[in-house]
Amino acid sequence: MAATAADSATSTISAADTTAHLADLKHDAVEEPSSSSKSEEKIASEIEIGNLTINESNNKFFHDPESSNIKTITSGDTPYASAFTFEELNLLPELLKGLYVEMKYEKPSKIQAISLPMILKPPYLDLIAQAHNGSGKTACFTLGMLSRIDPKLKAPQAFCICRTRELAIQNLEVLRKMGKYSGITSECAIRAGFGNEIHTGKKQTIRPPITSQIVIGTPGTIRHRIRANKLSLSYLKILVLDEADHMLAEDGFKDDSVHIINKIRCVNPQCQVLFFSATFNETVKEFAAKIVKGNHNQLFVKKEELSLQSVKQYKVNCPDELAKVMVIKDRILEFGERVGQTIIFVRTRNSAITLHRILVEIGYDVTTIQGALKQEDRDKIVKEFKDGLTQVLISTDLLARGFDQDQVNLVINYDLPVKHNHPTEPDCEVYMHRIGRAGRFGRKGAVFNLLCSDADKTIMTKIENHFGTEIAEVPDWRNEKDFVVALRSAGLL
DNA sequence: AAAAAAC
Structure with a gap:
């Protein structure tokens, strides 16, 4: 050789x-x-x-x-x-x-x-x-x-x-x-x-x-x-x-x-x-x-070797969608809000809107960004988040890559990222980018993957195999203490 | 509509 x-x-x-x-x-x-x-x-x-x-x-x-x-x-x-x-x-x-x-x-x-x-x-x-x-x-x-x-x-x-x-x-x-x-x-x-607005027919500026x-x-x-x-x-x-x-x-x-x-x-x-x-x-x-x-x-x-050592990844088995929402509000954010900002990733624009509505309905204020919003609204929401005026941001994969905000310590995958043409296969690259929103420059962070079907569990396993890592499980989604332990173990509490 | 960009 x-x-x-x-x-x-x-x-x-x-x-x-x-x-x-x-x-x-x-x-x-x-x-x-x-x-x-x-x-x-x-x-x-x-x-x-x-x-x-x-x-x-x-x-x-x-x-x-x-x-x-x-x-x-x-x-x-x-x-x-x-x-x-x-x-x-x-x-x-x-x-x-x-x-x-x-x-x-x-x-x-x-x-x-x-x-x-x-x-x-x-x-x-x-x-x-x-x-x-x-x-x-x-x-x-x-x-x-x-x-x-x-x-x-x-x-x-x-x-x-x-x-x-x-x-x-x-x-x-x-x-x-x-x-x-x-x-x-x-x-x-x-x-x-313009965002997705329809053109008004105004003459183009030269x-x-x-x-x-x-x-x-x-x-x-x-x-x-x-x-x-x-x-x-x-x-x-x-x-x-x-x-x-x-x-x-x-x-x-x-x-x-x-x-x-x-x-x-x-x-x-x-x-x-x-x-x-x-x-x-x-x-x-x-x-x-x-x-x-x-x-x-x-x-x-x-x-x-791509996973960030400073960011702890968890999976949480939830019986249904409502449980996911409750986990976010009463288990994770209850404590998570004290330790920094949070991004919640969802798969579609519609589920971004839906999750936003439910969280607001049950009395939890969040902001949401997705590509169907007007650009000025997108800019405003990003600015508010970067200025620390908002604590929790729901996003589609619009912000999955590159978005740099030091104070983000928590990432929640409400939906796991999947390949668009193969919904049973994980998109491992997107997964890596999403969790990379936390732990900028070696900071501590935690990721919670919310699973609520066998399909979710299979996808999660495939992600673990792909990166050769084992993702710790939060034992009981109802148990507040389990989440405290998880956050503490991630170095956040 | 997967989401994103843009004509």
């Missing part, structure tokens, strides 16, 4: 490498610096796949919430060393100031340490990057975009495509905060104003071409602006797909994403492409690898 690796034109780096490692880059593997006498066994293992070399890397240098490994795959011959500090990344002083003063960052998280050198170092290879929920992916690509902008050139140089308008707005907020001292201009490209240096938007709008020649591709240096597995797989999103990428490749073949997500199933992984340019980098996490 070592011979094949040495013979190949590829070189391998360890994400755990230190500066001392620079001299060692052509070697097959690097010892984990902190390893004991058993260091021989700790040597990074390499597997040859096609022209790619895989390197299992151990990185113990960051106090990251996750201790699990990120697998580095690199093709091409550019060596990369992880960044222990932001200074090593040769950022402009204005950006460093943004990181320290505005973002209050001290040093790179694990995914930032590994991915930022890959993003920022010529020849600016494409990157497929997977990392845990709440581990700092957004900062990776926002910093990547900001760093690559030529400040003197007032034209779009970076795009970020997001799955929902909420996510586009959230990412723009992060970018502007981080880039506060940089003078770099940015804007959202999302469909303004839109000027976009001059912002960074454009963050939803796929339909970006595609439309490009086609209308209002969004230039001529100076584009970097394209980011946030929640990339979703953007490349789901009906409606896939078409737009692929179309935009192809269009960019036509005009601007050397444009760097970054795919970021907490989840990449095997199918999407292969598809993504076909889309990126031949020489590219990949970072992956094993699905068994």
